[in-house]
Amino acid sequence: MCGYCGCTTESSSTQRDDNARNEAHHSRSHTKAHSTRTDSEYDRSEIAVHEHHGHGGEQVLELSRHVLGENTRLAERVRGILLAKGVCALNLVSSPGSGKTALLERSARALVESGLRVGILVGDLATDNDAKRLQQDGVQVVQITTGTVCHLDAHMILHAFEHIDLNAVDVLFFENVGNLVCPASFDLGEDWRVVLTSVTEGEDKPHKYPTIFEGAHLALITKTDIADVLEVDMPKLRGAITDVAPGAEILELSSRDGSGMSDWFERVRKAVEAKRAVAI
Ligand SMILES: Nc1nc2c(ncn2[C@@H]2O[C@H](COP(=O)(O)OP(=O)(O)OP(=O)(O)O)[C@@H](O)[C@H]2O)c(=O)[nH]1
Ligand SMILES: [Mg+2]
Ligand SMILES: [Zn+2]
Ligand SMILES: [Zn+2]
Numbered sequence: 224m225c226g227y228c229g230c231t232t233e234s235s236s237t238q239r240d241d242n243a244r245n246e247a248h249h250s251r252s253h254t255k256a257h258s259t260r261t262d263s264e265y266d267r268s269e270i271a272v273h274e275h276h277g278h279g280g281e282q283v284l285e286l287s288r289h290v291l292g293e294n295t296r297l298a299e300r301v302r303g304i305l306l307a308k309g310v311c312a313l314n315l316v317s318s319p320g321s322g323k324t325a326l327l328e329r330s331a332r333a334l335v336e337s338g339l340r341v342g343i344l345v346g347d348l349a350t351d352n353d354a355k356r357l358q359q360d361g362v363q364v365v366q367i368t369t370g371t372v373c374h375l376d377a378h379m380i381l382h383a384f385e386h387i388d389l390n391a392v393d394v395l396f397f398e399n400v401g402n403l404v405c406p407a408s409f410d411l412g413e414d415w416r417v418v419l420t421s422v423t424e425g426e427d428k429p430h431k432y433p434t435i436f437e438g439a440h441l442a443l444i445t446k447t448d449i450a451d452v453l454e455v456d457m458p459k460l461r462g463a464i465t466d467v468a469p470g471a472e473i474l475e476l477s478s479r480d481g482s483g484m485s486d487w488f489e490r491v492r493k494a495v496e497a498k499r500a501v502a503i
Contacts, residue, residue, distance in 0.1 A: 227304065228297060228381035294409055297377035301384075301412025308389045309502030310342075311495045312397065314375075314411050316435055317419035318428070319401030322445040324353045325478040326419070326487075327396055333488055334394065335361035339495060342392035344383045346375040346400045353398060363387050374405035377412055394495050403432040415440040415494055418471075420460070422450040429463040436468040441490060448477040 305312050315323045324345070331341045345353045346367045354366035365386045367379050375397060389395075397413060399406045418439040420428050423446060429436045436442065442464045450457060457475070464473055474490070476483030 227384045228300065228378055230378070294377050297381060298410035298412040301377050301380050304384065304389070305395070305412060305414075305498075306501070306503055308392070309499055310389055310392050310395050311498035312395045312411070312413040312415075313491070313494065314397045314399060314406075314413035314416045315419060316399045316403075316406045316416060316439075317401060317421075317445075318403045318424060321401070321419040321421040321424065322478055323398045323401070323419055324356055326443070326445065326476075327357055327398060328359075329478045329481070329484065330396075330488065330491070331357065331359060331362045333484070334491065335359075337488070337492070339393045339492070340391050342387050342389070342395040343398060344375075344380060344387070344395065345398040346379070348373065348400060363392065369400055373400050373402045374409050375399050375411055376409045380411050394491060403428070403435050407434040407438060414498060417441045417443060418468075419443045419445050420464070421446040422453055422455045422460075426456055426460040426463055429460075429467045433467040436464060436471065439468055439471045442468060442471045442473045443487065444473065444475045446477060446479070447475045447482060448480045 301312075315327070317323055327343055327345075331343065334341050341361065342363045342365075343354075343357050344365050344367055345357060346369055347353055348369055348371070351366040351368065354364045357364045365383045367375060367383050369375070369379065380397065387395075397411055399411075416439045418436055418441075420442065422444065444457075444460060444464075461473055464471065472490070474483055474486050476487055478484070
């Protein structure tokens, strides 16, 4: 029996075994979430279909899904554990290659130097490349290999808690699977969702993938060191983010040359202090 999530999956001493088990375990959850509304675990799911015509007269179908039920219940459990431990959790979401791991490599070093204890749960379909990159003194890293699942869910987070000492963590980062779609639907019990969009991706991404931006507390425009050479229209990109996420603060930064990083560290420290103030 898993101590954190209460499921009957047997605990395993190796991350490799745990990953294999999670792959099977969570592939099933994911298939359920995406395949049927009548499954008992997801019977509170809703799929809303809205049909209208675009500017060119084309037919547009908008499908939106709010997956409640099991993930929401487990995300509340994550939230409760983090509150009891006084751990601040930040969920980093973006498309593949936007610079999540590079940001965490640099951030972890600086945050540890400033006296914070850092944990990172990193999700990828395959390989532990990111976990290896993130390994450094004072940082606990757990790789979650998701197999065919293109997002992290709360159940995976609870299992990862079996491999990390939360009593020795002040700030816990979830590096989500690189994907601008599903991670938006899966609450991980985090305090903040942080969405990254790099200057290489184009100014239209917030309009094309609004859901992931809408729920974000903070939007980071990454790789600003190469913005000029790409002739990025920064006001247009910032405007697109504000259109879909008027409440999100926007920071511009580069993990390569370090510009904008001190503002980001300040936000992280503020989030940690806010969590400590409400911890039980
Ligand atoms: N020029 C520049 N390159 C960067 C910056 N941050 C990351 N990169 C590069 O962008 C590529 C992808 O960076 P990652 O940090 O691996 O991106 P990621 O979001 O973790 O990718 P996935 O985990 O695969 O989703 C790497 O080649 C990085 O060196 C930056 O600030 N400036
Ligand atoms: Mg990465
Ligand atoms: Zn479980
Ligand atoms: Zn998915």
